[in-house]
Amino acid sequence: xxxxxxxxxxxxxxxxxxxxxxxxxxxxxxxxxxxxxxxxxxxxxxxxxxxxxxxxxxxxxxxxxxxxxxxxxxxxxxxxxxxxxxxxxxxxxxxxxxxxxxxxxxxxxxxxxxxxxxxxxxxxxxxxxxxxxxxxxxxxxxxxxxxxxxxxxxxxxxxxxxxxxxxxxxxxxxxxxxxxxxxxxxxxxxxxxxxxxxxxxxxxxxxxxxxxxxxxxxxxxxxxxxxxxxxxxxxxxxxxxxxxxxxxxxxxxxxxxxxxxxxxxxxxxxxxxxxxxxxxxxxxxxxxxxxxxxxxxxxxxxxxxxxxxxxxxxxxxxxxxxxxxxxxxxxx
Amino acid sequence: xxxxxxxxxxxxxxxxxxxxxxxxxxxxxxxxxxxxxxxxxxxxxxxxxxxxxxxxxxxxxxxxxxxxxxxxxxxxxxxxxxxxxxxxxxxxxxxxxxxxxxxxxxxxxxxxxxxxxxxxxxxxxxxxxxxxxxxxxxxxxxxxxxxxxxxxxxxxxxxxxxxxxxxxxxxxxxxxxxxxxxxxxxxxxxxxxxxxxxxxxxxxxxxxxxxxxxxxxxxxxxxxxxxxxxxxxxxxxxxxxxxxxxxxxxxxxxxxxxxxxxxxxxxxxxxxxxxxxxxxxxxxxxxxxxxxxxxxxxxxxxxxxxxxxxxxxxxxxxxxxxxxxxxxxxxxxxxxxxxxxxxxxxxxxxxxxxxxxxxxxxxxxxxxxxxxxxxxxxxxxxxxxxxxxxxxxxxxxxxxxxxxxxxxxxxxxxxxxxxxxxxxxxxxxxxxxxxxxxxxxxxxx
Numbered sequence: 001x002x003x004x005x006x007x008x009x010x011x012x013x014x015x016x017x018x019x020x021x022x023x024x025x026x027x028x029x030x031x032x033x034x035x036x037x038x039x040x041x042x043x044x045x046x047x048x049x050x051x052x053x054x055x056x057x058x059x060x061x062x063x064x065x066x067x068x069x070x071x072x073x074x075x076x077x078x079x080x081x082x083x084x085x086x087x088x089x090x091x092x093x094x095x096x097x098x099x100x101x102x103x104x105x106x107x108x109x110x111x112x113x114x115x116x117x118x119x120x121x122x123x124x125x126x127x128x129x130x131x132x133x134x135x136x137x138x139x140x141x142x143x144x145x146x147x148x149x150x151x152x153x154x155x156x157x158x159x160x161x162x163x164x165x166x167x168x169x170x171x172x173x174x175x176x177x178x179x180x181x182x183x184x185x186x187x188x189x190x191x192x193x194x195x196x197x198x199x200x201x202x203x204x205x206x207x208x209x210x211x212x213x214x215x216x217x218x219x220x221x222x223x224x225x226x227x228x229x230x231x232x233x234x235x236x237x238x239x240x241x242x243x244x245x246x247x248x249x250x251x252x253x254x255x256x257x258x259x260x261x262x263x264x265x266x267x268x269x270x271x272x273x274x275x276x277x278x279x280x281x282x283x284x285x286x287x288x289x290x291x292x293x294x295x296x297x298x299x300x301x302x303x304x305x306x307x308x309x310x311x312x313x314x315x316x317x318x319x320x321x322x323x324x325x326x327x328x329x330x331x332x
Numbered sequence: 333x334x335x336x337x338x339x340x341x342x343x344x345x346x347x348x349x350x351x352x353x354x355x356x357x358x359x360x361x362x363x364x365x366x367x368x369x370x371x372x373x374x375x376x377x378x379x380x381x382x383x384x385x386x387x388x389x390x391x392x393x394x395x396x397x398x399x400x401x402x403x404x405x406x407x408x409x410x411x412x413x414x415x416x417x418x419x420x421x422x423x424x425x426x427x428x429x430x431x432x433x434x435x436x437x438x439x440x441x442x443x444x445x446x447x448x449x450x451x452x453x454x455x456x457x458x459x460x461x462x463x464x465x466x467x468x469x470x471x472x473x474x475x476x477x478x479x480x481x482x483x484x485x486x487x488x489x490x491x492x493x494x495x496x497x498x499x500x501x502x503x504x505x506x507x508x509x510x511x512x513x514x515x516x517x518x519x520x521x522x523x524x525x526x527x528x529x530x531x532x533x534x535x536x537x538x539x540x541x542x543x544x545x546x547x548x549x550x551x552x553x554x555x556x557x558x559x560x561x562x563x564x565x566x567x568x569x570x571x572x573x574x575x576x577x578x579x580x581x582x583x584x585x586x587x588x589x590x591x592x593x594x595x596x597x598x599x600x601x602x603x604x605x606x607x608x609x610x611x612x613x614x615x616x617x618x619x620x621x622x623x624x625x626x627x628x629x630x631x632x633x634x635x636x637x638x639x640x641x642x643x644x645x646x647x648x649x650x651x652x653x654x655x656x657x658x659x660x661x662x663x664x665x666x667x668x669x670x671x672x673x674x675x676x677x678x679x680x681x682x683x684x685x686x687x688x689x690x691x692x693x694x695x696x697x698x699x700x701x702x703x704x705x706x707x708x709x710x711x712x713x714x715x716x717x718x719x720x721x722x723x724x725x726x727x728x729x730x731x732x733x734x735x736x737x738x739x740x741x742x743x744x745x746x747x748x749x750x751x752x753x754x755x756x757x758x759x760x761x762x763x764x765x766x767x768x769x770x771x772x773x774x775x776x777x
Contacts, residue, residue: 114648
């Protein structure tokens with residue numbers, strides 16, 4: 001296992017599977033009355049959030065606490081330049097406190113990559129700009145595998161603002177790592193630049209039209225899961241799409257689309273990384289449907305982050321948190 | 333009278349000759365018998381070029397003397413073989429008045445290592461709204477002829493039109509930083525393409541440059557004035573310029589050494605040393621730029637030497653400063669990628685790095701033939717010398733050097749500015765660091 005988790009591409013298939021197996025045992029722990037294990041006692045984890053976040057930050061914090069690590073939350077909104085301190089100075093300052101891991105959420109793509117080159121501690125990317133969000137991809141994979149089993153050959157459709165989505169960028173990597181087939185759907189204005197060459201090189205499909213994909217027409221084939229991405233309403237002013245209404249008609253998971261999906265496959269899964277814009281990219285009927293695993297994703301978030309902390313931080317002599325079953329064979 | 337004999341240099345890489353320089357002027361070319369009081373500079377086998385002229389540098393003084401000064405920038409220029417550099421106006425305060433331009437001129441003269449020619453701002457404060465005092469700058473002792481808002485595009489078509497009209501009486505030229513701010517805003521920090529898509533960085537599409545250049549050549553045609561395109565970075569811009577020249581439009585263009593070599597994929601590690609404006613482009617563009625420099629569509633090489641303090645490059649990529657050093661490595665890069673590949677010979681290098689930029693910038697005494705009567709601005713190059721670039725050894729005050737660790741073939745070994753040796757490492761196969769003292773000792777730094 002690598003020292004840092006910066007990109008989903010840092011993880012091999014075996015490493016992803018190890019983390020997800022550990023996460024399964026952590027998930028069991030969550031259902032116990034006493035949830036704390038001593039695994040990371042004496043370790044210090046700093047959650048350094050340069051950007052607002054509710055679920056990712058609380059999820060990392062809970063994960064650290066349940067592992068008995070000392071977790072501290074720091075926030076520094078706005079760019080480091082506006083504070084007059086360079087990113088390097090900020091990172092070195094925290095690193096000088098001899099912490100074991102730095103969990104970073106930053107508004108700038110690549111910030112975690114840069115910080116990892118300056119510090120001694122482990123760096124975990126909790127979302128960098130519009131680049132990546134590897135623990136989100138892991139928890140999505142965990143959620144999918146819980147319901148679908150092995151993801152080899154499974155078809156996952158990702159829909160929404162791909163240009164500005166770190167969730168998409170990490171998911172497309174992790175899903176491919178696990179053998180899934182991925183189709184991404186967005187209007188041309190919300191497709192990242194160069195997606196043609198990129199998708200060809202990395203082996204995923206793209207479409208400007210949602211319905212033929214959901215209906216499994218032609219080469220698209222049957223759909224096993226649909227991941228809806230958040231679309232920020234302010235994108236309209238950037239000319240990315242004309243109105244919310246038009247976006248929903250073209251790319252929203254409407255009640256009608258959900259019904260057609262379920263008619264073809266009632267085990268289809270609906271995912272959303274949150275926070276949801278109900279009525280824009282996802283209809284309430286879809287968000288609250290039996291197919292929706294949105295809350296499972298949140299619940300998996302803590303377990304997966306515990307597993308990531310364990311794999312990155314636990315030393316050779318650290319006992320596995322659940323000695324008996326699930327973490328057997330876990331590789332650090 | 334001070335006398336200097338340069339012995340045995342190959343003029344423009346061709347025939348070997350001696351050059352006698354007296355009081356800053358070449359007075360004899362051929363087989364020179366050395367006067368007893370002359371300093372002798374043995375240049376046996378070295379290529380002699382007219383002193384290099386750089387249409388585009390940032391010397392940061394006044395305002396950011398922590399990143400570069402006119403003195404340190406001049407030292408870097410001399411080390412790079414430059415006998416004249418055009419200092420861009422985006423200092424603090426901006427060079428938008430005659431007084432500001434004269435101050436830059438005087439600081440350069442006091443330093444004496446290279447001719448520092450101030451570029452005047454097109455608009456007051458580089459704000460793009462009102463014309464700066466173009467005429468007063470032209471009439472000043474600095475005799476400003478090149479005007480540029482570099483760092484910003486003169487994006488308002490009406491202002492651009494008026495500027496082009498207004499500078500005609502005094503033979504001025506607008507050097508345009510072509511970047512449509514609506515297509516590539518301040519946040520755009522990387523070529524828009526597959527790499528920016530993967531990295532999640534805001535893109536700077538080629539069309540933001542090309543559409544402005546297309547507009548500007550039409551404005552130049554309409555006004556009958558002269559336009560110079562700074563740091564051309566895309567194949568599309570090359571096509572527009574080639575078309576405009578075929579129409580007889582008075583347009584010239586420059587390319588930086590880095591855009592002739594470095595490509596977008598270097599950004600995969602998010603290292604801000606590769607953050608530059610315009611951004612590094614893909615291989616197809618790089619190849620088109622080399623071809624355009626070779627066939628004359630692009631007239632000149634200009635460095636866009638842009639020093640930055642260390643901490644200004646230690647931010648997240650999108651927040652870090654734009655720009656890279658270029659003065660000391662320019663000739664080596666051109667030698668490596670243009671001469672060694674056969675795209676240019678040394679006479680062509682003299683054209684693109686001296687004659688053409690001097691003509692574009694209106695410097696009659698620079699870029700002259702190495703002949704009797706010419707001012708003695710001379711650069712001596714060892715075309716076979718291998719140089720491994722060491723950022724720490726730079727004469728620049730800054731270290732944002734994208735060439736660090738790269739090995740280039742061809743190097744400037746000596747520079748003569750107005751008859752005076754401003755740089756000489758012929759015997760210093762030694763490190764560049766040692767040379768710093770040698771070149772700066774007499775320079776009153």
